[in-house]
Amino acid sequence: MIDADDGDEEARAIRDFWGGLGLPGLIDVHTHFMPERVLRKVWEYFDTNGPLIGGLGWPITYREEETERTAVLRRFGVRAFTAMLYPHKPGMAEWLNGWAADFAARTPDCLHTATLFPEPGVEHYVRAAVExxxxxxxxxxxVGDYDPADERLDAAWGVLAEAGVPVVTHCGSGPAPGKHTGPEPVARVLARHPRLRLIVAHMGMPEYEEFLGLAERYDHVMLDTTMTFTDFSESFMPFPRRALPRVAALGDRVLLGSDFPNIPYPYLHQLRALEGLELGGEWLRAVCHDNAARVFGL
Structure with a gap:
């Protein structure tokens, strides 16, 4: 947790960062807001080093109440963000979608977010959320421990592809592999739904190059920067520097993500890590704002 003085200093540094790029602010496509009791369970999982954390020490930097978390993002100049939430069992997704719709209604700078799970009725509630x-x-x-190519999800992916609604997907095997993580299951989904606007979270960590390959193959596949290139992630799943020219070439399909509030370092560090790649101001402007503004019509 950051105290008030440090928070003000960080906010000024973040505003200087995007102001120096000539931007009106930041757009962060990977921030977490969810029902408080669910979020507390998530934090408890991080605090106790649950198996999916990969044995890493992971303190939550922005462990604040909901109203303060939104205020922090606004102080940083994040002009649009998301409420990334996800079920870990059947019967949970539709309830989460109801909460997220209410959160978006009372939080106008949050992009209305929804989720899904392979279960009976998924096509119906996905369509309802889109509508x-x-x-x-x-x-x-x-976390869901499901195959994204599960036939129960096929119609739902079709609804999202037809509607052009992006899906931020944690499908890489970091920080710990799952039964269905990695590029192959996602490749099967894209083979069926090549127009699905998939945003690969964490740039596919640690299968960075394989997911870059999917983005190079499918025009509608994008990647978010969440936690990548930071000192934390580089210490255990470093990004291969040989692949940076490919990241530069895909500069119109890389979007800023942070994992706020569930990050073990200050928000500013993610921005500095991107700046440190030295891919140029045009690339930074696109990643930190303009690409998401185009994708979401902001």
Whole structure:
């Protein structure tokens, strides 16, 4: 947790960062808001080093109440963010979608977020969420422990592909592999739904190059920067520097993500890590704002 003085200093540094790029602010496509009792369970999982954390020490830097977390993002100049939430069992997704719709209604700078799970009725509630205004979905293959190519999800992916609604998907095998993580299950989904607007979370960590390959093959596949290139992630799943030219070439399909509030370092560090790649101001402007502004019509 950051105290008030440190928070003010960080906010000024973040505003200087995007102001120096000539941007009106930041757009973060990977931030977590969810029902408080669910979020507390998530934090408890991090605090106790649950198996999916990979044995890493992972303190939560922005462990604040909901209203303060939104205030922090606004102080940072994040002009749009998401409510990434995800079920870990059947019967949970539709309830989470109801909460997220309410959160978006009372939080106008949050992109209305929804989620899904392979279960009976998934096509129905995904379609209902889209029709009610959901602008982005979250799919967490690792936590949900499901195959994204599960036939029960096929019609739901079709609905999202047809509607052009992006899906931020944690499908890489970091920080710990799951039964269905990695590029192959996602490749099967894309073979069936090549127009699905998939945003690969964490740039596919640690299968970075394989997921870059999917983005190079499918025009609608994007990647978010969540936690990548930071000192924390580089210490155990470093990004291969030989692949940076490919990241530069895909500069119109890389989007800023942070994992706020569930990060073990200050928000500013993610921005500095991106700046440290030395891919240029045009690339940074696109990643930190303009690509997401285009994708979401902001």
């Amino acid at each position: 009610s205004g959901a602008r982005v979905f979250k799919a967490h293959v690792q």
